[in-house]
Amino acid sequence: MKIAFIGAGRLATNLAPALKRAGGEIVEVWSKTQASAQALASLVGCKACWGRVENATPEADLYLLSVKDSVLKDVISELHAGREHALFAHTAGSLPLSLFAEAGHPRGAVFYPMQTFSKERSVDFARVHFFVEACEPMDCQLLLALARSLTSASNVHETSSAERRRLHLAAVFACNFANHCFALSDDVLRAAGLPFDAMLPLIEETVLKLRELPPAQAQTGPAIRRDENVIGMQRAMLLDQPRLLAVYDTMTRSIQELSDS
């Protein structure tokens, strides 16, 4: 099965080399800019293509589309002509499978890895969960097998668009919002010339606990203890930083309400 990557962003930059290592045949990387197409193509040793998406090879069996959500529909439409029988799969958390039919390409699918990607770090897919969906049952089997070439079988799931959208929402809380808590912690320390490094073992232990306890049960800190003394003192330290205070108050209230519920 010949695979072409449409898009060479953070997700593709991690997924393409992993598929290649797993024995996948990657024939081309397309990206809008020459530089990014060539960077990823050279990483996996295939042809690079850039400019208009119509320029992409017509000869792949599977097109993995990892472009911005906002342009995906247009990319599908533009790619369709000359590739009517190829399988297209997008990698987005919140876009429905129905997008392919709407864009005029009936053989659509979703291949969604639950992970946060950066170009600086290479993700180990062996523990990543994949969520797969396809218009045709045969295509679903094909993508489930592709996912199983990257991770263990128990991490590969067939999931509806509604479930995937919910998984994406959960990931926003678990990854994006948690990371923002780290950023605000860094802010609090930086203002006083204190090192954020001191937080790393604390953060790592917080995460290790998740393997043994549900997070609501592992909750510690002044909010869950209802320690009004410390809460009052910490609020006072944030009075001149309304953004941090708003987060402090919202999270404190939410922790207390969740433990009451």
Add this chain to the structure above:
Amino acid sequence: MKIAFIGAGRLATNLAPALKRAGGEIVEVWSKTQASAQALASLVGCKACWGRVENATPEADLYLLSVKDSVLKDVISELHAGREHALFAHTAGSLPLSLFAEAGHPRGAVFYPMQTFSKERSVDFARVHFFVEACEPMDCQLLLALARSLTSASNVHETSSAERRRLHLAAVFACNFANHCFALSDDVLRAAGLPFDAMLPLIEETVLKLRELPPAQAQTGPAIRRDENVIGMQRAMLLDQPRLLAVYDTMTRSIQELSDS
């Protein structure tokens, strides 16, 4: 140096065995209840003591006080008589060194490990940062050395009460609030019968990134991308859960404002 533990909670349950392994001489564990005093005393092989805190041994050189913030001052006062010359050190993030003078025991100190503790898990102190403060320079040296017996020298800091209070506030963001984000993620999934396990590799990768990038630079997700489509869809999914929606909106706004600043 003979060490007595006053309090046998989560912190003491981790710290006492670690000090023992590092060669510390622990002579007694006091706790209000017999069961918890005996549980920790048997773990480190020392005498257990319970009931009134005055019952604690008068013969220790160092009393490590890890009791609730709200009772610490009273515990210091009650412990003072008969132990006038002993060193008392508390382990709290937000309580000032001045508390000891206020409670009538001038030889006070602080021995604050930056970590979250549970009784179920044994913390590896080798990477934990310690923040030390004492009324007397000699006592400060003594506690710095004690911390260095548990962790590497670069993780041991002499810190003022104001700095420690700020570190504690940063820890509330980095640990307590981040953990609450995990709990809300669990909530979102549980409601749909989806497995929180799928989030663990995502969360672990988010944390691994912190070793390479400052958290504000590592931020990903719809908020920082200003992806109004996904934000609108995710808000719609939360309309019947006002608590989660409040967190979603506050965090989204804070992520966007931090990236603008």
